[in-house]
Amino acid sequence: MTKTAAVLGGGVIGGGWAARFLLNGWDVRVFDPDPEAERKISDVLANARRSLPGLGNVALPPEGALTFHATIEAAVQGVDWVQESVPERLDLKQKVYGELQAHVPPGAVIGSSTSGYKPSQLQDGFTNAAQIVVAHPFNPVYLMPLVEVVTTDVNTPEVIAKAKEIISAIGMYSLHLKKEIDAHVADRLLEAVWREALWLVKDGIATTEELDNAIRYGFGIRWAQMGLFETYRIAGGEAGMKHFLAQFGPCLSWPWTKLMDVPEYNDALVDLIAGQSDAQSGQHSIRELERIRDDNLVGMMRALGANDWGAGALQNAHDAARMSEAGLARSLDEVADISQPILTQSRVVPLDWTDYNGHMTESRYLDAFAQSTDRLMEIIGCDAEYIASGGSYFTAETHIRHIDEVHAGDPIQVKTRVIMGAGKKMHLWHEMYEGERLLATAEHMLLHVDLKTRRSAPPAAQIEANLTRIAEAHAALPAPEGLGRAIGAPR
Amino acid sequence: MTKTAAVLGGGVIGGGWAARFLLNGWDVRVFDPDPEAERKISDVLANARRSLPGLGNVALPPEGALTFHATIEAAVQGVDWVQESVPERLDLKQKVYGELQAHVPPGAVIGSSTSGYKPSQLQDGFTNAAQIVVAHPFNPVYLMPLVEVVTTDVNTPEVIAKAKEIISAIGMYSLHLKKEIDAHVADRLLEAVWREALWLVKDGIATTEELDNAIRYGFGIRWAQMGLFETYRIAGGEAGMKHFLAQFGPCLSWPWTKLMDVPEYNDALVDLIAGQSDAQSGQHSIRELERIRDDNLVGMMRALGANDWGAGALQNAHDAARMSEAGLARSLDEVADISQPILTQSRVVPLDWTDYNGHMTESRYLDAFAQSTDRLMEIIGCDAEYIASGGSYFTAETHIRHIDEVHAGDPIQVKTRVIMGAGKKMHLWHEMYEGERLLATAEHMLLHVDLKTRRSAPPAAQIEANLTRIAEAHAALPAPEGLGRAIGAPR
Incomplete structure (x- = not known):
């Protein structure tokens, strides 16, 4: 079920929260009396759409709905989370919390983006104090995972647990301070x-x-x-x-x-x-600096992800949690219809996969196809555990045809057919799409190898059986156009 | 001509300096009375050899010679640079500088790795004070580019210029403080x-x-x-x-x-x-943490390099300066022998190109081949300026054969043949080697395109002429084994 957040106060921080929630599938209801709020949030959202969906390797859910509301009362109707990011003046914040206590749903978490105030200062005197926590993010909120969560004895364990669960669900990290302190950590x-x-x-x-x-x-x-x-x-x-x-x-x-x-x-x-x-x-204009920064952050965080470390490890965990919802199987049982090409990738083209014109670079097509091969391998049982036991498939030959272009931020899917799977051989055919548009095909011949001798050797019986089962099911499909083609050969 | 550095004091910092100099082609002469010095330096050197040569995209020069010497007098003979990294005690440092003034070549720069002392404290009372500067590096010295250069009025402009030039030549960045201050910046x-x-x-x-x-x-x-x-x-x-x-x-x-x-x-x-x-x-042991750190640093710095920003931009400039020495042509005039396959890449397999077993990953083969295609394009005149004017080559088809494996840290070269170059078409054949060992081949069909219409269009006349000239020269070579091969076809 779609969840809903209220964002009170737009600007860079509020807009960043709005983008985080929206791009993770939440509906977002904004209250901000600033007549420029809609433009400001759409600026932040443009940056976020450009960088966040491609930060990970698994597609995010469809974007939620963004609505603007004239009153706090209207904005917080039925929400699961309220994020307050109004200017750093205690009188302003207290006015917001005063209105909130009359209208906010009792189960919602109220997070404050304050950098200067302690939660006890925000809770003081309000009947719904137990719902109010500090949730202090870092700019750009749509990319930086850190949220300082600061609570007091007034907060219930349920509110704290819910706050952490939601922060994690939108790809962020809760640093829960042991005590409140001026300016947090x-x-x-x-x-x-x-x-x-x-x-x-x-x-x-x-x-x-x-x-x-x-x-x-x-x-x-x-x-x-x-x-x-x-x-x-x-x-x-x-x-x-x-x-x-x-x-x-x-x-x-x-x-x-x-x-x-x-x-x-x-x-x-x-x-x-x-x-x-x-x-x-x-x-550089500020907008240029923001984009340079985001390009760098995405590139570095993805580099950390390749090592499963730090902010990259957080992102990997977020990706793993999303696979099933993105329609990606991790075993043969999870494949919905074995008679059709298998979805082996659903993602957005990340910023670091593109050239300076924003087109996906040549080598990243193979990066994507190789990840699809890995997914197919996992599906037939050639998973991390099996590989650790000493067997795997190595690619012997690859043939890629570039059919159409694709840009940073575009959603792509790869569907995979097993052309032949018998003995040591695995012959695969990947097709990459943006929607219905065919972008590229890749034909691969892989050989199963003994990782100790580095020579070809038969796979485990169950793996060969799984592979054969898919190959037989796919044999009923018409032969893909371009299969077995050589470079320079007439079409 | 090979240059020589003396490293006084091994340990993590001295060893890091030794590795920086050695891997950038300098001979290094070590003085350290610690009986463990040789082992300690070899530990640092092992880490450095693992990570630094693959940090950039152009091969470093052959490693210099490492020698150990029993006295400062012997270590500093004929050197261009002396790096002092003895423990942070002023009496120890002054003892070293006292010996240095009797034996150091007058043209050498003397850099101190001190984090705590100001250069005036190190120069005080020595006849060769003008040669002594602070050159304070950061751990790991073999990867971190920052060097704080701190000088006084006693240093000559020549010494300061030479210090900065050498720091830049070994891929580092001089942050020259405007005034000396405790602990630098x-x-x-x-x-x-x-x-x-x-x-x-x-x-x-x-x-x-x-x-x-x-x-x-x-x-x-x-x-x-x-x-x-x-x-x-x-x-x-x-x-x-x-x-x-x-x-x-x-x-x-x-x-x-x-x-x-x-x-x-x-x-x-x-x-x-x-x-x-x-x-x-x-x-994690310290050794494990060092390797995790270095994997992360290399990955992030290379991600920054893709955006030509920050520490990555420094590395790119270092690469560009090394191309000619690495035998890589940037124009047709610079190609030594047009009748032979053209060297289009000379590098070491970087840490971020490998899987957890240290083998080069599938997609990085295409990354390397695509860089070779870019180099060949630059050679025929399809350079950044031409591309900015609206024309370029796009890859239509790629066929890769994986022949043998290669590991992180291995030196690889790619040699490129033009099979056909006429009209809009460019048909290339790349072979990747480690020494004499053939690792992979790649066959590419590219089409020249108008970047505005994104459709194929003829290249500029000079580019076609250059391409044809190479194609005609290469036509005399025997056809490469595997050319025109389709996947699954009999050999």
Whole structure:
């Protein structure tokens, strides 16, 4: 059943939440008195549609419906989640929570995007305080998985469990703080760097661009995958974390930062920072920077996914949970109709699969087809467990025909036929479609191999039986156009 | 001519420098009285050989020679660079610099890996002070491009220019500070986060693992590509950096951190941090963590390279500078012998091109072949400028035969033949080798297209002429085995 979220307050953060929910199949009801809200949300949504659906390897559900409402009362009707992202003023937020207590469904979670307020400050005095939690996301909300969940003793275990379950269902990660604290966790760390960085610019040690380079050519890349403590654990070497602490613990009281003092926030500092930032990034509009950022984030998160690590591992888990709903079988029993070509892929063309014009690049066609081969292998029982036991199929030959173009963000499906499956041989035929439009075909000859000797060898009996069963069922289909074709041969 | 570096002090940092120099073709002379130094350096070198050569898309030069020497005097003979990475004690460092002034070649740059000392402290009292700079790298030195270069008025412009030139030649980035300062720049930022993070663990707000997740699922991924200021510029939106500053500037004096105070460094804090770190990462040895880290760093940096951004853009520039030396032509004039198959690729199989067993994955063969097609296109004049003018070649059909396996870290070359080039058609034959061993062949039929209409159209006359010239020269070669083969056809 489609779930519904109310988004109170558009803007970059509210719009990001709206996009997260919509693209994960939720209906979203927006309340924002700003006459520009609809345009602002549609800008964020355009960025999100461009990047999020292709972040994973499995298609998301059909997009939910987006509606705008004139009152909070109307927006929160029948919703499962309310996300409050109004400006960071306690009086404004309290006005919203006051209205909410009269109208919000009793089973809904109310999440606040606040970065500055503690949940106790938001709950104070409201009858539905138990429903109110902090759910603090990070920009861009449609790509960054982190949500800081902050609760108090007033929240029930049921509300907390529901909050975490929904955050996970839309592909995000709940960092549930053990206690509430000003600014939660991540912003405290950011504030620390921000303060020291302002000193470094103010004191003329380095420019904003140089400081950004110090981060992105150095610890930023390390932190993208392991964070602070795991990185330092490595620095400690086999001697371990205690060794690292013994080495660097004492530095804490050395004059290595100016953290004990706050730089004066004045016009001169603003002009200095803003001027350097213009020199560094002024050649790109904010929209361009957003798209460059999203291209980079998707590429890096997918690179992490290939290693099943960090944010990429979160995405993989989200993909795995979606396979059945996307119509992808993981065993022969799950194949709905064995007499027809088998759906072996349903996804969106990711940003990192395309050239600078947004067309899917040549090699990614084989990437997609190889993933379809993997899916077919899993279906016949050649799964991770079987491969670990020492057998697998290797591709000997591939023939790809490019029929039509496809762009980043387009939904694609691959349907697979077993042309022949007997003994060591597996002969496959994949067709890639966008809707009814045939994009490419791939013909593959694979051989079953013994992974120890790296030579061809017969598969396990059950695998050959499963493969033969599909091949026999598919034999009744007409031969695919282009089968057995050689390059340069007349059609 | 081969250049030579002296590495004084092995360990993780010195070993990382040794690996950087060696894998970029330098000879390296090590001095380290530690009897374990040779083993320690060989451990780092094993990690570096696994990850660095495949970071880029162009082969590095042949590895230099690594030698160990019993004295500083012997180690620094005839070197172009001396890198000092002895333990962080000023008396130890000064002893090294005292010996250096008697023996180091006058033209050599002396770089110190110190994170704690300013260059003036290292130069003080030595006759060759002008040669001494801080060149502070980041772990793993063989992958992280950042080097903080810190100099004083004593350094000559020639020494500073030479230092930057060499750092760039080994694929790194010089962040040249405008003034010396305690702990340079990046460690000051790290110290800020470290201090606040220790408070958060000590106060029981979050564990080390949760804090690492707060970083790697959130701002760490952002910082890996844009750093702090460019990220905040986006947060400011079209209103710009001043708007962002107006919004967040005042927070500086709010109680959002505990930076004004230093957590007491005692056994209880050490046990708390080390215990949580064991729970978080103890299932992996340090060696495993290093390899996971390097897999992730290579994957993410290569993802950034695909967008020509950040650390990936640095690597691309390093690749471009190496093409000629690697034997790769960029125009027909640069092709040494047009009568033979043309070298269109010389690289090492990168970590992100392989499966969990370290074998190159199926789709990456086409990735490599497609890059070879791009190189051949550039050679005939179908370069970025021509493509921008509206013409290009699209692949219509591909036939790949997998002949033998290849692993991460193996050097591969692709040689390309033009089977036919006339009118709109380009028929190519690629062979991929590791040394003399044939790994795979790829046959491609491409069509020249008008990028506006997306339909086939004749190429520019000069491009057709160049292509025909190669096709005619290659026609004298015997037909390749496997040409025109269809899948399933008898050999």
